[in-house]
Amino acid sequence: MKKSIPVIKSSLPSFEEFIEEIRPIWESRWLTNMGAKHNELESKLKDFLGVKHVSLMVNGHQGLELALQTLKLKGEVITTPFTFASTTHAIVRSGLKPVFCDINPDNYTIDVDKIESLITDKTCAIVPVHVYGNICDVERIEEIAKKHNLKVIYDAAHAFGETYKGKGVLGFGDISMLSFHATKVYHTIEGGALCYNDDDLVQKLFLMRDFGILDEETVAEVGSNTKMNEFCAAMGLCNLRHFDETIQKRKALVNLYRDLLKDCPGVKLNPVNPDVEENYCYFPVVIDEEKTGYSRDEMFANLKEKGVNARKYFYPLINDFDCYKDEYDSNETPIAKRISKSVMTLPLYDDLTEEDVRYICSVFNEWKSKAL
Numbered sequence: 001m002k003k004s005i006p007v008i009k010s011s012l013p014s015f016e017e018f019i020e021e022i023r024p025i026w027e028s029r030w031l032t033n034m035g036a037k038h039n040e041l042e043s044k045l046k047d048f049l050g051v052k053h054v055s056l057m058v059n060g061h062q063g064l065e066l067a068l069q070t071l072k073l074k075g076e077v078i079t080t081p082f083t084f085a086s087t088t089h090a091i092v093r094s095g096l097k098p099v100f101c102d103i104n105p106d107n108y109t110i111d112v113d114k115i116e117s118l119i120t121d122k123t124c125a126i127v128p129v130h131v132y133g134n135i136c137d138v139e140r141i142e143e144i145a146k147k148h149n150l151k152v153i154y155d156a157a158h159a160f161g162e163t164y165k166g167k168g169v170l171g172f173g174d175i176s177m178l179s180f181h182a183t184k185v186y187h188t189i190e191g192g193a194l195c196y197n198d199d200d201l202v203q204k205l206f207l208m209r210d211f212g213i214l215d216e217e218t219v220a221e222v223g224s225n226t227k228m229n230e231f232c233a234a235m236g237l238c239n240l241r242h243f244d245e246t247i248q249k250r251k252a253l254v255n256l257y258r259d260l261l262k263d264c265p266g267v268k269l270n271p272v273n274p275d276v277e278e279n280y281c282y283f284p285v286v287i288d289e290e291k292t293g294y295s296r297d298e299m300f301a302n303l304k305e306k307g308v309n310a311r312k313y314f315y316p317l318i319n320d321f322d323c324y325k326d327e328y329d330s331n332e333t334p335i336a337k338r339i340s341k342s343v344m345t346l347p348l349y350d351d352l353t354e355e356d357v358r359y360i361c362s363v364f365n366e367w368k369s370k371a372l
């Protein structure tokens with residue numbers, strides 16, 4: 001049989017474990033609107049992530065929109081084009097104007113040396129992304145934000161459970177957004193959360209995610225509906241129990257990948273930051289065609305032919321999307337453009353086998369001599 005290795009497989013608890021978790025929902029008939037499972041997950045995540053406040057959301061994207069809207073931002077937002085569609089869409093859909101800053105070629109996060117030159121009197125916020133779990137230069141970003149009185153909202157969709165210098169990474173900035181989509185390292189089927197330190201935001205976000213309804217007769221805000229339901233929260237409680245196990249499995253696979261690909265010239269692996277405790281969410285490789293003798297697209301097709309499904313993540317670059325390209329020029333973010341054309345993520349999920357990792361790496365090793 002021809003091999004077929006997906007790029008991702010959602011992790012799941014045992015069927016029995018999930019059934020036990022959702023049984024009380026039949027007894028209470030409370031299906032959504034901050035029920036028992038929802039509240040239990042919110043409080044467990046707070047402890048687990050080491051962050052002061054967590055507000056669960058229907059998904060990460062709506063969380064990000066709600067964050068921008070709750071802070072009542074207006075004007076321009078400095079962000080990165082090297083991300084998932086959601087980051088930029090959330091900014092635009094909140095009536096704000098994205099201004100794209102290039103990324104650094106080392107870990108693909110926003111280039112902090114280029115942020116200040118993009119600040120104008122209309123700039124209200126910075127929305128950086130912890131790409132592939134690579135943590136942004138949070139200290140410099142904080143410095144710049146303080147100096148220019150800007151809000152910082154992190155797209156931390158890839159940073160679940162990570163720490164930086166021993167501290168939970170979700171405490172940086174004004175708000176951090178998490179995604180718990182089925183494809184993420186930790187998921188609730190669909191879901192997400194906002195993490196923050198400001199006590200004043202607790203009530204504001206509580207209202208904003210439920211139509212702004214304060215009590216039976218008072219609607220205080222033009223809110224949305226971004227609540228997490230009980231079934232998703234139940235999945236989240238199950239997956240949280242197994243998260244450490246997930247990390248250990250992925251860590252072993254990532255280390256094997258690293259070992260087997262270390263002698264492939266021109267295949268750049270994700271940098272390791274000794275200050276960061278990683279979550280091993282993705283395994284990106286960047287192909288330097290001059291050194292490999294083949295392009296990302298050629299290797300991507302070659303892998304596909306051999307039954308290995310990689311993902312061109314992130315490609316195309318956001319400023320090249322049909323819906324943005326008339327307004328933006330991707331040549332203004334040349335590093336992001338180059339990385340986007342040369343990066344792909346390789347299969348990584350809990351029950352990926354070592355045998356499959358060896359097989360995938362053998363495809364790279366067979367082509368190692370192409371440049372010679």
Ligand SMILES: *Cc1c(COP(=O)(O)O)cnc(C)c1O
Pocket residue numbers: 059060061062083084086087129155157158178179180181191192
């Ligand atoms: C997944 C993801 C999102 C969106 O999260 P959803 O929960 O799918 O809405 C936003 N930004 C990044 C970087 C992501 O990877």
